[in-house]
Amino acid sequence: MLGWGVDRLRADMSRLLAILFHQGVLDEQFLQLQQLQDESSPNFVSEVVNIYFHESEKLFTKSQGPTCKTDGYCDCRLDREFSDYKKMGIHLNQFMGSSSSIGANRVRNVCVAFRAASEQNNRAGCLRALELLEHEYCYLKNKLHELFQMEQQRVLAAGARYPLQQQQQQQH
Amino acid sequence: MTVEQGIVDSNIDQFPIGMRVLAVDDDPTCLLLLETLLRRCQYNVTTTGQAITALNMLRENKNNFDVVISDVHMPDMDGFKLLELVGLEMDLPVIMLSANGDPKLVMKGITHGACDYLLKPVRIEELKNIWQHVIRRRKCDNKDRNSSDNRDKPNQGSSEATPDQKLNKKRKDQNEDEDEDRDENENENEDPATQKKARVVWSVELHRKFVAAVNQLGIDKAVPKKILDLMNVEKLTRENVASHLQKYRLYLKRISTVANQQANMVAALGSSDASYLQMNSMSGLGLHNLAGSGQFHNTPFRSLPSSGMLSRLNSPAVLGIRGLPSPGVIRLGHVQSAPHSANGLSHFQTVGHPGNNGNILQGMPMSLELDQIQSNKGVNYVRELPTHLDDTASFPISSGSTDMKIIAGSSNSPFVGVSNKPLMLEGHGQGLQDGQKFGNQSSLAAGALDPGYSSHFPDHGRCNDNWSNAVQSNGVQSNSFTLNDCFKQSTLHPSSIRDSMSAMALQSRNNHCDVSSISTLPIHLQDSKADLQCQVAAVSRDAGQIINNGPLGWDDHRQDDPYHTNGISNSINSAIPNGNGSLIGRSLDNMISQRTRSFSSTGQSNFIDTSLMKHNEVESSAMETLVRSKDGYLMGQQKPQDSYVSNNFGSLEDFVSVMVKQEQDKVKLPEGDLGSCGYSLWTCI
Numbered sequence: 001m002l003g004w005g006v007d008r009l010r011a012d013m014s015r016l017l018a019i020l021f022h023q024g025v026l027d028e029q030f031l032q033l034q035q036l037q038d039e040s041s042p043n044f045v046s047e048v049v050n051i052y053f054h055e056s057e058k059l060f061t062k063s064q065g066p067t068c069k070t071d072g073y074c075d076c077r078l079d080r081e082f083s084d085y086k087k088m089g090i091h092l093n094q095f096m097g098s099s100s101s102i103g104a105n106r107v108r109n110v111c112v113a114f115r116a117a118s119e120q121n122n123r124a125g126c127l128r129a130l131e132l133l134e135h136e137y138c139y140l141k142n143k144l145h146e147l148f149q150m151e152q153q154r155v156l157a158a159g160a161r162y163p164l165q166q167q168q169q170q171q172h
Numbered sequence: 173m174t175v176e177q178g179i180v181d182s183n184i185d186q187f188p189i190g191m192r193v194l195a196v197d198d199d200p201t202c203l204l205l206l207e208t209l210l211r212r213c214q215y216n217v218t219t220t221g222q223a224i225t226a227l228n229m230l231r232e233n234k235n236n237f238d239v240v241i242s243d244v245h246m247p248d249m250d251g252f253k254l255l256e257l258v259g260l261e262m263d264l265p266v267i268m269l270s271a272n273g274d275p276k277l278v279m280k281g282i283t284h285g286a287c288d289y290l291l292k293p294v295r296i297e298e299l300k301n302i303w304q305h306v307i308r309r310r311k312c313d314n315k316d317r318n319s320s321d322n323r324d325k326p327n328q329g330s331s332e333a334t335p336d337q338k339l340n341k342k343r344k345d346q347n348e349d350e351d352e353d354r355d356e357n358e359n360e361n362e363d364p365a366t367q368k369k370a371r372v373v374w375s376v377e378l379h380r381k382f383v384a385a386v387n388q389l390g391i392d393k394a395v396p397k398k399i400l401d402l403m404n405v406e407k408l409t410r411e412n413v414a415s416h417l418q419k420y421r422l423y424l425k426r427i428s429t430v431a432n433q434q435a436n437m438v439a440a441l442g443s444s445d446a447s448y449l450q451m452n453s454m455s456g457l458g459l460h461n462l463a464g465s466g467q468f469h470n471t472p473f474r475s476l477p478s479s480g481m482l483s484r485l486n487s488p489a490v491l492g493i494r495g496l497p498s499p500g501v502i503r504l505g506h507v508q509s510a511p512h513s514a515n516g517l518s519h520f521q522t523v524g525h526p527g528n529n530g531n532i533l534q535g536m537p538m539s540l541e542l543d544q545i546q547s548n549k550g551v552n553y554v555r556e557l558p559t560h561l562d563d564t565a566s567f568p569i570s571s572g573s574t575d576m577k578i579i580a581g582s583s584n585s586p587f588v589g590v591s592n593k594p595l596m597l598e599g600h601g602q603g604l605q606d607g608q609k610f611g612n613q614s615s616l617a618a619g620a621l622d623p624g625y626s627s628h629f630p631d632h633g634r635c636n637d638n639w640s641n642a643v644q645s646n647g648v649q650s651n652s653f654t655l656n657d658c659f660k661q662s663t664l665h666p667s668s669i670r671d672s673m674s675a676m677a678l679q680s681r682n683n684h685c686d687v688s689s690i691s692t693l694p695i696h697l698q699d700s701k702a703d704l705q706c707q708v709a710a711v712s713r714d715a716g717q718i719i720n721n722g723p724l725g726w727d728d729h730r731q732d733d734p735y736h737t738n739g740i741s742n743s744i745n746s747a748i749p750n751g752n753g754s755l756i757g758r759s760l761d762n763m764i765s766q767r768t769r770s771f772s773s774t775g776q777s778n779f780i781d782t783s784l785m786k787h788n789e790v791e792s793s794a795m796e797t798l799v800r801s802k803d804g805y806l807m808g809q810q811k812p813q814d815s816y817v818s819n820n821f822g823s824l825e826d827f828v829s830v831m832v833k834q835e836q837d838k839v840k841l842p843e844g845d846l847g848s849c850g851y852s853l854w855t856c857i
Contacts, residue, residue, distance in 0.1 A: 029293045032293075032295065032296070036209065036212060047204065051204060054200075055199065055200055055201055090245060093245055093270075093272055094198070094245065096271045096272075097202055097292040098199050098201040098202055100271060100292050100293045101201055101294070102201060102205070103293070
């Protein structure tokens with residue numbers, strides 16, 4: 001019963017990962033992360049990804065200032081938000097770097113578009129890109145959290161299995 | 173000591189395993205990843221998130237590390253600055269790391285002396301190869317030091333032979349030699365190979381004397397013994413001088429080679445981009461030189477720096493400068509007095525007399541024909557630049573002449589610009605930070621350094637932010653602000669703006685880049701920009717034409733339409749007020765999800781054209797095309813979204829794909845005029 005749960009979890013995880021790769025949310029860099037995870041650093045991927053989310057939250061707050069969700073076309077607010085393209089560019093650059101480092105492909109692509117827009121002082125473009133960026137980032141975050149939860153469950157389930165096996169062995 | 177040596181030996185035995193790497197990156201994600209990757213390569217890794225910490229660690233004991241990997245953009249210190257300092261003080265190989273692969277940044281890294289420039293995400297395969305930089309550096313250093321042993325002859329030409337011999341040595345031998353040589357380079361004459369001591373630090377003073385001695389003797393006849401006698405410095409050994417001389421010669425050689433290469437590269441590129449690059453690197457170099465000259469010149473040379481620095485404009489020499497100057501500390505404090513270029517230059521020949529910039533060309537010294545060649549080249553290059561900038565007529569005059577003067581003025585001292593570093597801007601910054609005289613330096617920066625400085629301003633916009641260089645940034649900022657006012661006051665009429673700009677250019681001797689940047693995308697003029705954009709949007713909506721986002725007024729003065737994509741974004745701009753703001757986000761989402769990059773190639777031009785038309789038409793046709801072109805994948809992706817997606821689909825997709833493509837093709841933008849210059853400037857930020 002438990003064994004079946006583990007397998008199912010594993011299958012679910014694989015499927016989720018496959019979907020994410022297919023959608024382009026993740027790319028081969030994520031695979032590299034997974035390869036770096038081994039006995040010496042068993043939680044490497046989740047560690048890195050959590051750091052990434054932690055830092056990115058900060059970035060989002062920094063680069064935006066008060067979020068302008070309702071009316072994106074209010075010039076005065078736009079000025080305040082994007083008054084400093086340079087700073088925005090810096091944060092954006094960092095975000096792009098960390099996103100690409102963990103394999104967040106779609107997020108990185110939006111960053112690229114965002115950067116291009118900001119370089120052209122295209123405020124509307126920046127706004128759109130920012131919106132899109134938030135969307136992508138949220139999506140990524142949700143999916144990865146899902147993935148890690150499944151992983152945790154799988155580990156728990158696998159751990160629970162072993163005592164059973166040991167008992168069985170002892171009985172034999 | 174023996175323990176240290178033991179450690180070193182064991183490291184050498186297993187090299188590259190156990191190579192000691194210092195990784196610096198302010199982004200914890202990347203830092204952790206980098207650390208893990210490096211450990212996977214079996215290196216000995218130390219990490220820090222702060223450049224300053226890294227610098228302290230290195231200063232504590234430079235022998236603790238073999239190589240440094242550093243991010244380019246860091247909050248507490250610019251990566252290039254760190255690069256410069258490490259190269260100067262510790263002479264360690266530094267590898268730059270960045271998410272931004274812009275060729276200009278890469279070039280900047282190279283000119284600042286980086287051994288390599290990696291792009292994020294960094295892969296383990298690349299990291300597995302970084303040990304080559306350590307070996308290469310050791311080889312070069314060995315060459316320098318070993319040849320110094322054979323230097324005790326009047327004929328200096330034979331020194332070239334020895335490096336070849338050394339090249340054949342095995343790595344181990346080289347390392348052993350390196351240890352010995354290091355010992356020899358001690359200030360005190362101790363038995364070689366007993367202890368490892370710090371190398372001689374070629375301070376500004378020391379190097380100045382060295383250079384003076386060399387000049388006095390004549391570069392061809394300069395013998396370490398005689399130089400030593402002339403310098404008359406205690407505790408300096410002939411070996412020290414010899415090795416320094418060797419590096420100096422290498423430096424001179426590199427200058428000429430680099431200048432040639434640079435010339436070739438520019439010729440190859442041929443476009444304004446190239447000249448812009450040249451300009452960039454030149455100015456960067458110019459800045460370098462300023463720093464360098466500041467470093468190596470004493471009082472009489474003080475004035476040199478500004479011009480010296482600028483002079484470097486023409487000789488991208490800095491590329492290889494690292495070899496020459498033993499890590500002296502940049503004493504920019506010396507670089508204080510007024511920006512009269514000539515001084516230092518003529519110094520070499522005569523006792524410093526603040527000649528005019530114009531004179532310098534004649535007073536140029538150096539039996540180094542390289543200089544003259546370089547200066548010519550430099551002048552030519554700079555000349556070429558203005559021609560590409562067909563924007564303001566006055567610009568070429570002002571900046572051109574300034575550049576010319578400066579170039580002419582400074583091309584002399586090739587060896588001045590030693591510290592392959594960075595923008596003097598940064599050097600200055602450091603000097604400023606060290607509490608040197610702000611006022612003078614700022615004026616120096618704002619005044620004499622215009623061409624070099626300003627052109628780098630956009631590059632170092634961030635740099636300025638990071639630095640506490642209030643003065644410097646003020647210097648330039650003031651220019652831009654005045655321009656801003658000018659801009660605001662004037663109407664959108666191109667000629668008037670241009671006139672005002674040129675007036676500004678003439679008056680403030682603003683550097684051409686500044687002007688150009690303003691004429692295209694005024695970085696500083698964001699407020700007025702906003703107005704422009706709004707108007708643009710309104711106009712575009714009504715007229716249904718493509719209007720450039722940026723330089724509205726410049727349209728008719730442009731031949732190409734470099735901001736073609738801006739037109740698209742403008743149409744989006746106008747599309748937005750029509751509603752569907754959130755839809756755009758969603759549809760953009762769809763588009764992105766389809767791997768925009770691959771997308772961008774598909775019928776992009778079609779979309780661009782259609783986006784000109786009314787939105788509905790555009791969107792439906794665009795969507796149809798999209799749907800058709802993308803198999804069922806597109807549809808699959810779209811399904812979750814509502815039907816509204818179709819509305820702005822086409823234009824949004826254009827926008828994103830164009831943006832991405834533009835990002836990719838940045839360097840290839842067609843404009844051969846000011847537009848590209850300004851745009852390129854932007855991309856440097």
